[in-house]
Amino acid sequence: MAIPNLVAYASGNRNTTSNPFPIGDQTLWALGTATNGVFTGQSEATFAIGSTVTAPTTSSMQGIVTDAGQIRIQFTSAGSPTIVGIGQMREIGGVPLMEMQMITGTSLLVTHWAYMAPYNPAVFTPPSPTQYVSADVTSPQWRWTAGTTW
Numbered sequence: 001m002a003i004p005n006l007v008a009y010a011s012g013n014r015n016t017t018s019n020p021f022p023i024g025d026q027t028l029w030a031l032g033t034a035t036n037g038v039f040t041g042q043s044e045a046t047f048a049i050g051s052t053v054t055a056p057t058t059s060s061m062q063g064i065v066t067d068a069g070q071i072r073i074q075f076t077s078a079g080s081p082t083i084v085g086i087g088q089m090r091e092i093g094g095v096p097l098m099e100m101q102m103i104t105g106t107s108l109l110v111t112h113w114a115y116m117a118p119y120n121p122a123v124f125t126p127p128s129p130t131q132y133v134s135a136d137v138t139s140p141q142w143r144w145t146a147g148t149t150w
Helices: 140-145
Strands: 007-012 021-031 038-049 057-065 070-076 083-092 095-104 108-116
Antiparallel strands (some): 007 021, 021 038, 038 057
């Protein structure tokens, strides 16, 4: 079974002209207590690039949610540049979600957006990043963009 919404995009760095291509993305967060909109936690990201699945990358998170629901999170990992994610709190079907966007990398740039949804790990096992549905299937109205240069 293919899992929707686990799509990220990768491309060469700003010195290349390679077109972006879809990759699988599974990022999990564990948040601690939030006080006055400030929170900390840990994240773990795994990517599927073709048939290769990367080793999980763990980062520490420091974030803030403003009164208006805007979010900024800094992800830090030893020996790596800081990643900044930005977003907005949303509520869909009564569930609070963090709608986030980020871009990271040096020689390979990876970008994605996602609704970060709460879950109970005792009840739900997140799918592997290899089970993503490509953008060609999830957004058939944009099928014409395949192979075009932007």
